[in-house]
Amino acid sequence: MSLRKGQKVTVKGGRKSITCELTDIDHRTNKIWIRLPTNQVLLMGWDAKQEAYTASLAGLDFSVDPKDN
Amino acid sequence: MISHTDAMVDIETIATSNNAAIITIAAVRFDALNADKDMQELELLIDVDNVIDVWKLDVDPGTIDWWGRQSKEAQYAAFEKGPRITLDKALSKLAKFVGGATRLWCQGMNFDPVILDNAYRAVGQPSPWMYYNWRDSRTLMSFFKDLPKKSGTAHNAVDDAVWQAEMVQTCLKRLNVEYLR
Numbered sequence: 001m002s003l004r005k006g007q008k009v010t011v012k013g014g015r016k017s018i019t020c021e022l023t024d025i026d027h028r029t030n031k032i033w034i035r036l037p038t039n040q041v042l043l044m045g046w047d048a049k050q051e052a053y054t055a056s057l058a059g060l061d062f063s064v065d066p067k068d069n
Numbered sequence: 070m071i072s073h074t075d076a077m078v079d080i081e082t083i084a085t086s087n088n089a090a091i092i093t094i095a096a097v098r099f100d101a102l103n104a105d106k107d108m109q110e111l112e113l114l115i116d117v118d119n120v121i122d123v124w125k126l127d128v129d130p131g132t133i134d135w136w137g138r139q140s141k142e143a144q145y146a147a148f149e150k151g152p153r154i155t156l157d158k159a160l161s162k163l164a165k166f167v168g169g170a171t172r173l174w175c176q177g178m179n180f181d182p183v184i185l186d187n188a189y190r191a192v193g194q195p196s197p198w199m200y201y202n203w204r205d206s207r208t209l210m211s212f213f214k215d216l217p218k219k220s221g222t223a224h225n226a227v228d229d230a231v232w233q234a235e236m237v238q239t240c241l242k243r244l245n246v247e248y249l250r
Contacts, residue, residue: 013130019137037137038083038092038117039148058090058121058128 002066009034009069011042013062022064032064073098073109076170077206077237078163079230080181081147083117083136084129088191089184090120092147094159095226096166097234101174101249104238111166112227113159117148120156124191143224157192160185164197172249173198176233177207206233209240216240 003009005025011018011034023041024033030046032053044053044064053064077097082089094113100106120126136144154162163185167173175181182203189196210216216236221228241249 013133016130016134018130018134037133037144037148039144040117058125060128060130062130 003032003064003069007069009064011036011062011064013060034064073100073106074171075099075101075174075234075237076167076172077174077230077234078167078181078185079176079226079233080184081224081226082184083132084127085132085180086127086129087183088127088187089132090117090124090126090128091115091156091159091184091188092117092120093226094163094185095230096163097227097230098166098170099234099238101172101237101241102246104235104242108231108234110227110231111162113162114146114150114153115156115159116153119153124156124188126156126188126191139224140222142222146222146225146227156188157194160189160192160194164194167197170198170202172204173202174204174206174233174237176205176229178203178205206237206240210236213240213243 003022003025005022007022008019009022011020020034020036022032023035032044034042034044036042042055042057042062044055047054055062079095080091081093082091084090092115096111098109121128136147186196219232
């Protein structure tokens with residue numbers, strides 16, 4: 001199932017899952033932007049090995065797996 | 070001029086570790102033994118990116134998730150309301166505001182004072198208090214089971230600080246305390 005702008009997504013950070021808003025998606029570069037509850041926007045790039053969008057913040061790894069969303 | 074003898078301090082963070090990133094700081098100057106005097110309030114809203122990227126303080130996904138489940142009002146005060154300032158500026162302003170207070174109060178000794186001391190250390194500023202200045206309002210409030218319910222927004226630092234200061238005054242009055250060291 002493909003991700004779409006404005007939908008709620010589950011972001012995994014460490015052992016926790018955080019519900020965030022997907023604020024934008026660029027299919028050409030395969031990047032997504034998600035808004036954390038802290039109002040920060042996180043740019044996530046596609047990681048083919050993990051088959052998930054990933055980014056790091058404050059030394060923590062965050063990921064969005066399209067299969068979970 | 071701030072003449073009150075007491076200061077209540079309350080912070081909101083995005084982690085619960087000793088080096089947690091602070092996002093809001095509230096302080097209230099008040100007189101613990103005199104509820105008739107007006108309180109003076111300070112609210113410091115901190116730039117979240119500054120705390121994380123510049124000062125490298127801790128972020129905890131569990132706490133971020135917890136914030137996502139709080140009221141819209143609490144989230145607005147914690148993350149959207151402005152203007153936001155850098156952590157070092159906020160700590161300087163807090164130091165000025167609490168300067169001269171004989172007693173500093175917090176709701177539990179192992180959270181706010183510890184995190185604030187570590188934040189002062191991180192930005193290279195001295196803590197504006199000595200460890201013996203701190204008093205614990207949570208312990209004082211635990212003596213009574215019928216204290217008034219908190220008004221205002223839960224987890225809004227200013228609302229929390231004001232309510233905690235009022236409860237300190239209430240508790241001390243009920244205990245007939247006339248002198249406080």
